[in-house]
Amino acid sequence: EDQVTQSPEALRLQEGESSSLNCSYTVSGLRGLFWYRQDPGKGPEFLFTLYSAGEEKEKERLKATLTKKESFLHITAPKPEDSATYLCAVRGDSSYKLIFGSGTRLLVRP
Amino acid sequence: GAGVSQTPSNKVTEKGKYVELRCDPISGHTALYWYRQSLGQGPEFLIYFQGTGAADDSGLPNDRFFAVRPEGSVSTLKIQRTERGDSAVYLCASSLGQGPGNTIYFGEGSWLTVV
Numbered sequence: 309e310d311q312v313t314q315s316p317e318a319l320r321l322q323e324g325e326s327s328s329l330n331c332s333y334t335v336s337g338l339r340g341l342f343w344y345r346q347d348p349g350k351g352p353e354f355l356f357t358l359y360s361a362g363e364e365k366e367k368e369r370l371k372a373t374l375t376k377k378e379s380f381l382h383i384t385a386p387k388p389e390d391s392a393t394y395l396c397a398v399r400g401d402s403s404y405k406l407i408f409g410s411g412t413r414l415l416v417r418p
Numbered sequence: 419g420a421g422v423s424q425t426p427s428n429k430v431t432e433k434g435k436y437v438e439l440r441c442d443p444i445s446g447h448t449a450l451y452w453y454r455q456s457l458g459q460g461p462e463f464l465i466y467f468q469g470t471g472a473a474d475d476s477g478l479p480n481d482r483f484f485a486v487r488p489e490g491s492v493s494t495l496k497i498q499r500t501e502r503g504d505s506a507v508y509l510c511a512s513s514l515g516q517g518p519g520n521t522i523y524f525g526e527g528s529w530l531t532v533v
Contacts, residue, residue, distance in 0.1 A: 312460075339518035351422075351509055351524035352461065359518075395460050403474055404516055405451070408460030
């Protein structure tokens with residue numbers, strides 16, 4: 309069964325304090341690993357798609373990396389506006405649906 | 419439209435009532451998805467449409483839930499005999515096509531509260 313586990317559940321950082329969020333997954337035939345950002349009361353906002361181990365993508369202070377078992381979302385010198393829940397999801401070769409983790413709630417304090 | 423549009427944004431209903439939630443996908447997107455998100459959890463898949471047909475409805479929890487997309491654009495999620503456990507955010511999403519290279523974009527969600 310396809311499964312996604314995210315850690316930590318919550319993370320508090322000081323502004324400028326870099327850190328990483330983890331997404332561990334098991335999936336039959338990875339067709340894509342997705343990172344989304346979700347603000348309170350809003351829908352998930354697409355950040356990145358990674359397709360194969362070794363792939364990396366960057367956007368502003370965020371960098372996503374992928375191995376055969378996990379993905380990391382690295383946040384460099386975060387700002388308070390980076391505070392949100394970050395969701396990881398995978399898509400396997402057995403269907404079109406995304407399987408989501410429970411997310412990491414990030415709070416960046418000024 | 420510019421993004422996935424969902425109405426209503428909030429709905430409070432009494433236990434046992436019937437509810438309809440509407441989704442207007444991004445123009446030109448043929449794939450449409452419904453997900454449900456409970457507090458503190460990630461979205462859970464409900465149903466996927468490719469065009470007018472439901473290609474995968476394996477996530478619908480029971481026969482009180484039904485969804486349609488009669489013209490291949492707007493979709494309606496229908497919940498009969500609502501229960502308090504149905505309270506959640508119902509998210510609609512769409513993508514240009516069904517292949518893995520197609521980004522899935524989400525709407526803001528319909529917050530359903532059953533009292």
